[in-house]
Amino acid sequence: MIERDLEQPLLRAEGLSRWFGKQLGCRDVSFSLYPGEVIAVVGESGSGKTTLLQLLSAQLVPSRGRVRYCMRDGAMRDLASLGDAERRFLFRTDWGYVHQDPALGLRMSVSAGANVGERLMAIGWRHYGQIRHTAGDWLARVEIDGGRIDDAPYTYSGGMRQRLQIARNLVTRPRLVFMDEPTGGLDVSVQARLLDLLRGLVAELALAAVIVTHDLAVARLLSHRVIVMKDGEIVETGLTDQVLDDPHQPYTQLLVSSVLPP
Amino acid sequence: MSAPAYNFAYLDEQTKRMIRRAILKAIAIPGYQVPFASREMPMPYGWGTGGVQVTAAILGPADVLKVIDQGSDDTTNAVSIRKFFAKTAGVRTTTRTSEATVIQTRHRIPETPLGEHQVLVYQVPIPEPLRFLEPRETETRQMHALADYGVMHVKLYEDIARHGHIATTYAYPVKVNGRYVTDPSPTPKFDNPKMDNSPALQLFGAGREKRIYAIPPYTAVVSLDFEDHPFERYRHDGSCALCGSAESFLDEVVIDDRGGRMFVCSDTDYCEGRRGVGEEGAP
Amino acid sequence: MYVAVKGGARAIENAHALLADVRRGDRSVAEVSLEQISQQLALAVDRVMAEGSLYDRELAALAIKQARGDLIEAIFLLRAFRTTCPRLGASAPFDTARMDVRRRISAIFKDLPGGQVLGPTFDYTHRLLDPGLAGEADVAAPPVAPNEGTPMRPVADLLAADGLIERPAASSADAAVGDLTREPLSFPAERDVRLQNLARGDEGFLLALGYSTQRGFGRTHPFAGEIRFGEVEVEFFAEEVGFAVPLGTVAVTECQMVNQFKGSATEAPRFTRGYGLAFGQSERKAMSMALVDRALRARELGEEAGAPAQDQEFVLSHSDNVQATGFVEHLKLPHYVDFQAELGLVRRMREEFALRDGADALRDAAE
Numbered sequence A: 001m002i003e004r005d006l007e008q009p010l011l012r013a014e015g016l017s018r019w020f021g022k023q024l025g026c027r028d029v030s031f032s033l034y035p036g037e038v039i040a041v042v043g044e045s046g047s048g049k050t051t052l053l054q055l056l057s058a059q060l061v062p063s064r065g066r067v068r069y070c071m072r073d074g075a076m077r078d079l080a081s082l083g084d085a086e087r088r089f090l091f092r093t094d095w096g097y098v099h100q101d102p103a104l105g106l107r108m109s110v111s112a113g114a115n116v117g118e119r120l121m122a123i124g125w126r127h128y129g130q131i132r133h134t135a136g137d138w139l140a141r142v143e144i145d146g147g148r149i150d151d152a153p154y155t156y157s158g159g160m161r162q163r164l165q166i167a168r169n170l171v172t173r174p175r176l177v178f179m180d181e182p183t184g185g186l187d188v189s190v191q192a193r194l195l196d197l198l199r200g201l202v203a204e205l206a207l208a209a210v211i212v213t214h215d216l217a218v219a220r221l222l223s224h225r226v227i228v229m230k231d232g233e234i235v236e237t238g239l240t241d242q243v244l245d246d247p248h249q250p251y252t253q254l255l256v257s258s259v260l261p262p
Numbered sequence B: 001m002s003a004p005a006y007n008f009a010y011l012d013e014q015t016k017r018m019i020r021r022a023i024l025k026a027i028a029i030p031g032y033q034v035p036f037a038s039r040e041m042p043m044p045y046g047w048g049t050g051g052v053q054v055t056a057a058i059l060g061p062a063d064v065l066k067v068i069d070q071g072s073d074d075t076t077n078a079v080s081i082r083k084f085f086a087k088t089a090g091v092r093t094t095t096r097t098s099e100a101t102v103i104q105t106r107h108r109i110p111e112t113p114l115g116e117h118q119v120l121v122y123q124v125p126i127p128e129p130l131r132f133l134e135p136r137e138t139e140t141r142q143m144h145a146l147a148d149y150g151v152m153h154v155k156l157y158e159d160i161a162r163h164g165h166i167a168t169t170y171a172y173p174v175k176v177n178g179r180y181v182t183d184p185s186p187t188p189k190f191d192n193p194k195m196d197n198s199p200a201l202q203l204f205g206a207g208r209e210k211r212i213y214a215i216p217p218y219t220a221v222v223s224l225d226f227e228d229h230p231f232e233r234y235r236h237d238g239s240c241a242l243c244g245s246a247e248s249f250l251d252e253v254v255i256d257d258r259g260g261r262m263f264v265c266s267d268t269d270y271c272e273g274r275r276g277v278g279e280e281g282a283p
Numbered sequence C: 001m002y003v004a005v006k007g008g009a010r011a012i013e014n015a016h017a018l019l020a021d022v023r024r025g026d027r028s029v030a031e032v033s034l035e036q037i038s039q040q041l042a043l044a045v046d047r048v049m050a051e052g053s054l055y056d057r058e059l060a061a062l063a064i065k066q067a068r069g070d071l072i073e074a075i076f077l078l079r080a081f082r083t084t085c086p087r088l089g090a091s092a093p094f095d096t097a098r099m100d101v102r103r104r105i106s107a108i109f110k111d112l113p114g115g116q117v118l119g120p121t122f123d124y125t126h127r128l129l130d131p132g133l134a135g136e137a138d139v140a141a142p143p144v145a146p147n148e149g150t151p152m153r154p155v156a157d158l159l160a161a162d163g164l165i166e167r168p169a170a171s172s173a174d175a176a177v178g179d180l181t182r183e184p185l186s187f188p189a190e191r192d193v194r195l196q197n198l199a200r201g202d203e204g205f206l207l208a209l210g211y212s213t214q215r216g217f218g219r220t221h222p223f224a225g226e227i228r229f230g231e232v233e234v235e236f237f238a239e240e241v242g243f244a245v246p247l248g249t250v251a252v253t254e255c256q257m258v259n260q261f262k263g264s265a266t267e268a269p270r271f272t273r274g275y276g277l278a279f280g281q282s283e284r285k286a287m288s289m290a291l292v293d294r295a296l297r298a299r300e301l302g303e304e305a306g307a308p309a310q311d312q313e314f315v316l317s318h319s320d321n322v323q324a325t326g327f328v329e330h331l332k333l334p335h336y337v338d339f340q341a342e343l344g345l346v347r348r349m350r351e352e353f354a355l356r357d358g359a360d361a362l363r364d365a366a367e
Helices: A049-056 A084-092 A112-122 A128-141 A158-170 A188-205 A216-222 A240-245 A250-257 B013-028 B049-058 B076-089 B137-145 B150-163 B189-195 B268-275 C008-024 C034-040 C042-052 C057-066 C071-084 C155-161 C191-199 C203-214 C283-296 C312-317 C321-332 C336-366
Strands: A011-020 A023-033 A038-042 A064-070 A076-078 A095-098 A176-180 A208-213 A225-230 A233-239 B064-069 B102-106 B119-123 B174-176 B180-182 B201-206 B211-215 B221-223 B250-254 B261-265 C100-105 C223-238 C243-262 C270-279
Touching: A011 A049, A023 A049, A023 A064, A023 A225, A023 A233, A038 A049, A038 A216, A049 A176, A049 A208, A084 A095, A084 B137, A095 A158, A112 A128, A112 A158, A112 B150, A128 A158, A128 B150, A158 A188, A188 A216, A208 A216, A216 A240, A225 A240, A225 A250, A233 A240, A233 A250, B013 B049, B013 B201, B013 B211, B049 B076, B049 B102, B049 B119, B049 B201, B049 B211, B064 B076, B064 B268, B076 B102, B076 C008, B137 C312, B189 B221, B250 C336, B261 B268, C034 C042, C034 C057, C042 C057, C042 C071, C042 C203, C042 C270, C057 C071, C071 C321, C155 C223, C155 C243, C191 C270, C191 C283, C191 C312, C203 C283, C223 C283, C243 C283, C270 C283, C283 C312
Parallel strands: A038 A208, A038 A225, A095 A176, A176 A208, B064 B102, B102 B119, B119 B201
Antiparallel strands: A011 A023, A011 A064, A064 A076, A225 A233, B174 B180, B174 B221, B201 B211, B250 B261, C100 C223, C223 C243, C243 C270
């Protein structure tokens, strides 16, 4: 069980809504995320889950509602009130963002070592040997052969790129990681390996995470709680095992029953 | 039609005032690129218009001007700019570094140490040290504002990973006054140490890119590096064939068509000074 | 014995003298006059004025003569001269609706009040070289007819009256207009500064970008709503007398493009605009400018903006041919010191490579 400080969630969404012209992105989403907790947001495409992720990570401004985040000094801040400098700093240190397409989250033509070391250099590390050594450690942790440290990710397979992206995000030990379909586009066997890796890292580093996925298996393996979305609204939410084993809402039942047994 | 009458040093006083305001702002924020409304000058953009505008704005009738390109007073561009100021300002010109009060330079810092009464004006083609890593101006402006220089060190890291050394040999980026990462202009990295704690005022003009920046006297200027790959002063293998100096930056001259070569000082005034030759006053 | 090369100054003087000589050419051939250039190469003069950003036919003709026909060199001369001109103020906006029209066409209406006035144009000529122009020949006076004085209401106004085209963005008469010659360009740039940048931008560059939008790199579905060429009054509001004083007339070409319509949740769909304006009879320039102006408004109009013509930083940073030629041609300046630095590094790396190679060879040989 996770230790919960019921006083202080890490991230809190309050009545989050977003329209694109007349098109609804999502409506009235509220929930709290606590340190070390993983929430999966599941739904089909068009459910609003990606819009929600972008709102939570301050990449979109809500049409209504707000997102509050607990800064390192303990203050709860409305993300919309952060300045550019603060937002960029959060992205560099406290947060990670894993894109579905790893090319978006990596510098493709720069070596793996430089990719992992960049955040360290951005926060002031100035010893090449130490940066390289730390990068090498992380490559090992994500099961990438250390001999590939000087290769650029465009020479990597899809699964390796994704693992590199994860390493690049985790090297500064963020408290919160956003993941957008982290296993999307990968082979089934590669997915399984990646999920195992993620599960281990999340537990080991006590990461909090918001994972958007259409794949219930990912939700089940990685998350403590799940939010089910349809047409921009939350349909059901609760502990993952409970929701997936005993779905109450018809839509959730439909989702669960349509998953092919492994 | 009659020939137009030009103001002292070509630019009108309003324009000079505008440029001096930009210079003052630059001095107040060492290493920060101040935008300014660069004018079209009678020489092409890319050929020193930024340096010329800075020099024109600060020149007074009592000043003595030296102009060098690649370290020499006699290269065509240096001659052309020196003549321009001789004609439009009538100031005394010299090839002697020690006699000049204003030195405009392209791609070199004079070997002779500069003094508090001197101003060094650099011609800068691309003022933005991050430009080749990030082509967007909106992005690089943010990076400077937030002191977000991680990408600069990524480049240096890559060099070491790939070549074993940092592969930048000229326009080697420096950190000024502990705050702004700055491009010293395409001077060889050999010259970087001269920028640190210099008694002279260093001004940088980029006409086409419309930026002015400055390093006030006695300011810390540190070349970017890693602790375990520190900045190395480049050492030539050899000395000047004419004056024997082993301390100055050397030009390689091809002397016959069998590929024979010799090395001579790039700084012609310095070399002549050592040999006790050289002309008085302007060539 | 190597002697450091001297004589750069004399070499330059000799080069200047040689330039003056080849500029003049064969002394037995008549020297070209500014009047001939201004009249018979009028479109070259128009271009030099437009991109030199200075309206003076005589100076532009002089610049062309001095530049030996190299128009970008002439534009540079005119711009450098412009720097020396004192700034007195800004004129009132041209009222192109009151233009003394010499040519006015619209591609979106077959006919319209005031008619399609073809004016002097290459448009319908057959591009067959005419040997008749090789020598001097008499040219007959063209047919004339009295001007009926039918007012030529701008096509954009006709469409706007029915609400079919977007109205120009409302701005107060006192709003300060950006001035690129006083404040350097910074991004994102507003439309006033963008238009100023494009007005003095290189015709070839804008032509290529405009063309690219037609070929799919940022489609805007353009129609030539109206192109008009003629004289407009330049008026300057003089504080001392309290009214606008006419300073004279300039010839300009104006192009209104009618583009892809746009609606939103709160507004009915309307056509959108692209605008081009240039000194002289510079149709290609005005049209290209209008295409690029519209492309640069992509984001403002909620469109996807990934094509080069839609990229503000790309277009506006590279449109000025005086800047561009300066920097491209600066590569001719000595770069031997920076090159020397690179030589040093490459040689060192080659030595290290050779050592490694040699060590590998030894090792391979030993195994």
